[in-house]
Amino acid sequence: MPPERRARLALVVLTVLVLAAVAAFMTLGVRGNWDFVLKFRGMKLAGLVLVAHAVAISTVLFQTVTANRILTPSIMGFDALYVLTSTVLVAVLGSAALAQQDARLLFAAKVALMVGCSMALYRWLFLGEERSLHRLLLIGVVFGIFLRTLAEFVQRLLDPNEFMVLSDMLFASFGTIEPVLMGIGWGLTALVTLWVARNARRLDVIGLGRPIAVNLGIRWRREVLMVLAMVSVLVSVSTALVGPVTFFGLLAVSLAHLAVGTSRHAVLLPAASLVAILLLVAGQTVLERAFAFNTALGIVIEFFGGVVFILLLLAGGRR
Amino acid sequence: MRLGRRGNLPLLAAFLLTAALACTSLMVGVSDLSLAALAAGDDRAWLVLWESRVPRMLALVLSGASMAIAGLLMQIVIRNRFVEPSTVGTVEAAGMGLLVMTLLAPGAPVIVKMAVGAVFAMAGTGLFLLILRRVPLRDQMMVPLIGIILTGVLQAVTTFFAYRADLMQTVLAWTQGDLSGVLRGRYELLWLGAAVAGLAWITADRFTLAGLGRDMAASLGLAHGRVVGLGLAIVSLVTAVVVVTVGIIPFLGLIVPNLVSLALGDNMRRAVPWVAVSGAGLVLGCDILGRTLRAPYEIPVGTILGVIGSLVFLILLLRRRADAA
Numbered sequence: 001m002p003p004e005r006r007a008r009l010a011l012v013v014l015t016v017l018v019l020a021a022v023a024a025f026m027t028l029g030v031r032g033n034w035d036f037v038l039k040f041r042g043m044k045l046a047g048l049v050l051v052a053h054a055v056a057i058s059t060v061l062f063q064t065v066t067a068n069r070i071l072t073p074s075i076m077g078f079d080a081l082y083v084l085t086s087t088v089l090v091a092v093l094g095s096a097a098l099a100q101q102d103a104r105l106l107f108a109a110k111v112a113l114m115v116g117c118s119m120a121l122y123r124w125l126f127l128g129e130e131r132s133l134h135r136l137l138l139i140g141v142v143f144g145i146f147l148r149t150l151a152e153f154v155q156r157l158l159d160p161n162e163f164m165v166l167s168d169m170l171f172a173s174f175g176t177i178e179p180v181l182m183g184i185g186w187g188l189t190a191l192v193t194l195w196v197a198r199n200a201r202r203l204d205v206i207g208l209g210r211p212i213a214v215n216l217g218i219r220w221r222r223e224v225l226m227v228l229a230m231v232s233v234l235v236s237v238s239t240a241l242v243g244p245v246t247f248f249g250l251l252a253v254s255l256a257h258l259a260v261g262t263s264r265h266a267v268l269l270p271a272a273s274l275v276a277i278l279l280l281v282a283g284q285t286v287l288e289r290a291f292a293f294n295t296a297l298g299i300v301i302e303f304f305g306g307v308v309f310i311l312l313l314l315a316g317g318r319r
Numbered sequence: 320m321r322l323g324r325r326g327n328l329p330l331l332a333a334f335l336l337t338a339a340l341a342c343t344s345l346m347v348g349v350s351d352l353s354l355a356a357l358a359a360g361d362d363r364a365w366l367v368l369w370e371s372r373v374p375r376m377l378a379l380v381l382s383g384a385s386m387a388i389a390g391l392l393m394q395i396v397i398r399n400r401f402v403e404p405s406t407v408g409t410v411e412a413a414g415m416g417l418l419v420m421t422l423l424a425p426g427a428p429v430i431v432k433m434a435v436g437a438v439f440a441m442a443g444t445g446l447f448l449l450i451l452r453r454v455p456l457r458d459q460m461m462v463p464l465i466g467i468i469l470t471g472v473l474q475a476v477t478t479f480f481a482y483r484a485d486l487m488q489t490v491l492a493w494t495q496g497d498l499s500g501v502l503r504g505r506y507e508l509l510w511l512g513a514a515v516a517g518l519a520w521i522t523a524d525r526f527t528l529a530g531l532g533r534d535m536a537a538s539l540g541l542a543h544g545r546v547v548g549l550g551l552a553i554v555s556l557v558t559a560v561v562v563v564t565v566g567i568i569p570f571l572g573l574i575v576p577n578l579v580s581l582a583l584g585d586n587m588r589r590a591v592p593w594v595a596v597s598g599a600g601l602v603l604g605c606d607i608l609g610r611t612l613r614a615p616y617e618i619p620v621g622t623i624l625g626v627i628g629s630l631v632f633l634i635l636l637l638r639r640r641a642d643a644a
Contacts (some may be wrong), residue, residue, distance in 0.1 A: 023600045134460035135636070138401075142468050142632050148571075149625030156618040246471065306472035310465055314453050 007267045010259045014274040016241055021282040028289050046182060048284060051238045052276035053250070055187050056195060058234035059249030060256075060265070060272050064207040065227050066125065067258065070312050071137065072249040076125065077144030078118060078235040084151040085113045086240075091154050098142035103180045110235040111188070118232040119225065133316075148244075185237045192230050198266040203227075207263055220224065245298055247305020252276035321510075324577075330592060336382075339598035344603050348609050352523055370503050378501045379606050380599040381509035382561045387598025388503060388591060390572015391555040391579075392519050395530040395587055396550040398463040400580075402631070403572035404440075407466035410567050411473035412443020414493045418477055422484055433508060433563045440555035443473060448551075460636075493566050497619035498606060501565065508619045510547035512560030516595075519553050523588040530587070550602045566587045567621055570628020571598060578634055 001317075025045055030037045043144070059072045073079070089110060125136070196203070206213050208221060214220050256272035283297050345368065346352060352372065356364035390403035397407075404410045405611065416439025420432045447469055454461055474494075481490040519526070529536050529546040536543040561568065575598045579590050602620060607616040 023569075132460060134458050136465055138460045138464045139465075139633065140637050141464065142629055142636060144465075146626065146629035146633060149629055153618065153622050153626050156616075156622055157613055229590060254530070296479060296482055299475050299482065303472055303475035306468050306475065309468050310450065310472070313461065313465060314450070 001264055006263075007260045007262050007271075010261075011267065011271060013273070014259065014271060014278065018274050018278050018281070021126065021278055021285060023184045025285045028092050028285065039197060043179060043182070044284075045281065046186070047179075047241055048076055049277050049279045051186055051242050052191070052280045053273045054185075054234040054238040055245070055249045056252050056256070056272035056276035057193065057269060058231045058238070059191075060093060060201070060251045060269055061196065061227050062235075062249075063170050063253065064203050064265070065224055067207065067209045068133065069254070070133070070309070070316065071140070071248070072247075072253070073231050073235050073267065074166055074246045074249055075137065075144070075309075076122070076140035076231065077147050078122075079239045079246070079277075080144045080147035080151065081117055081121065082110070082114050082236050082239040083244060084147045084154070085117055086110050087151045087154045089113065091158055097193060104184045107181050107236075107240060110240070111233055114230050114236045115232040118235075118285055119228060123225065127224065134313075153222055181237075181240055186306060188233055189237055195230060196265075200269065204263075207265075242298070246302060248276070248301050250280075250312075251301065251305040251308050254312065255279075325597040330596070332607070333593065333596045333600070337596050337603065340603040341376050341380060342609065343609055344374045344379060347371060347607055356571065360444055373608075374503045374506050375498055375501045376603070378498055378506040378509055379602050380564060381506075381513045382565050383599040383602030384595040385509070385557045385598075386561055386568050386571045387402075387594045387601075388516040388519055388572075389554045390527060391576035391587065391590060391594045392550050393554050394576055395526050396547050396554075397451075397462070398532065399459060399637075400577060401463035401573065402466055403570065404469060405567055405569045406463055406573065408438045408443040408469045408473050408554060409558050410476065410562060411448075411470050412446075413437065413440035413555070413562045414490065414567075415439050415443070415477045416559070417493060417563060418481055418486065418490060421486060421489055422480070429432040429508065429563060430578060431557050436559035436563055437556045440558050441552060444551050446554060465485045489533055493562050495566050495619050495621045497617075497621060498565055499617050499619070506564055507640060508560050512557045515553055515556050515560075517568045519550070520588070520591045520595075521576065522549070523591055527587040566619075568602065569621060569625045570632060571602065574628050574635070575601060578631070593596050599613055 022045065025043050026038060055074075062073045062076075063069055063071060089106075125140075135146070201220065202223065205216050206216055206220075208216075210220055253272045254273045254276045256268060259275065260267050260271045262268065279301070280297070283300065287297055287300065322382040324437060348367075350366050350371075351366050352364055384611055386404070391409070392404055393409075407600070416436040417432055419439070420435050423430075432475065447466055448470065450465055451462060452621075454465070461613060477490060478487075481487050487579055525546050528539055528541050529543055529550070531539075533543045536546070546585065576594050579593045579597060582595060583590055602624070605623040606620045609620050611625050612618055
């Protein structure tokens, strides 16, 4: 089959599967008032789709810029950085001051802080000299652990009352998606998606690696820092809604690569997004309906994502 | 290699420093305990000292020293500087064993739970070694990387079942090294762990030889497989004891031996006393910090060591830039 047709076919199949999963999610096991159920589940669905899309796009962007299929923002500690910046914000401002603020305004401030911090901490990853991949991964993983434990440490330093406020905000999960931030989350993600869609071809060129891309007229530094900012925004959105999920992006994008067999962004981006939505919506449906679990989805994803990561590492080693 | 008297002087200094930290540890806490009250023979003061402060100090010293030795042993046997029980799945597997015991036989005595935890810890370490066999070139960075991810995978399994059985609280108690619950009668198992770690000291030369690699060790007349097995059994047992009594103390076994070997080189027999003393000292220091920073609340020693440990680990990784292939 010619690659173009294969990719198109894959996208069509994925779309059909996603629609089926959405239908199952919305209608299976409904008892009682349909109006209420549809509204309630619709809200949840909107959250799942948003998170899936944000994680998928951020992962693809990150892998394009690092010319790599195994690095993802969450593996390199971006999620943990968001948790840490939020924690520090609460620690500095105090929960009383925060309670009077609009939750959306506060979220905008956190995103801005996150973008700034990631620019400061991660630019070496994109602009620095090339290093051994495994070393880079290990540094990223340990850096993530460091940020996470540091956040935990700061939380422990807080007054227990302040900590309660914070834990409400930080321990979001797939079962309890924060509804207040849905609007602004969708807005930000839509803006980023628009930018990505307009720049899909440019991203193809960036994916060729620095020397070729610069030769073809890409202003590397500018473009790369722009991508980094976009990634930070998307990570903020997904982490604020469901908390840190380390391996989901890796899982979704690896499967998307398998499905479409091309790195062209015009195909890969929608495919990754569809795969991610399918995983989350179908996974949540199965767990809720078949096993009566509500918040275990994150755990299941971590398990399979971790296994995929180890397999990818071993496959890379054999080549 | 024997050290002269002068060589032992710094070790003595380190020992005295750790002893000073141990004495400080006795005097820190919510309940007022003054030397004056002790000297006056105040019953309450002596009660606090014997029932709470001394057990806690001993638990810190024993768990710190034995985890640091376990880390050193694992690094020598696996031949990688960046492994330790909490980064290759040993600790998580021990926790999984404890969870299984809590689910199946909640009434079992703690020593039985510990034994099952040790068996699981060995199995987890074995799984890690099996995966390592598929790594053709022993990439120095890839070994700990796979270990950390495997830890996450094992953790996901444990969390899943704990969540199912409503045991998240219990699991949290193991995953967070916390000594606030240590009283007389609740820590004595750690003596066993320290004794097992002491066994590693006595047999240190074998492990040093095993650390030279299978072929070299065999040509020197060493049953390589058996020594490696013994080493990992010791590590698993120590890990299970520490996890069941005080919880995970992350990165301790990684940073202490690395810092010691930066100063002393790789002879295990020479390094063990240093590692034991500095491990105990570091845990004592972190615990004192945790008890004073936010008094009267406590910050668990696991949290503080998590921050310090991951930071030192990062620095170790970054400073190897020059010699990393």
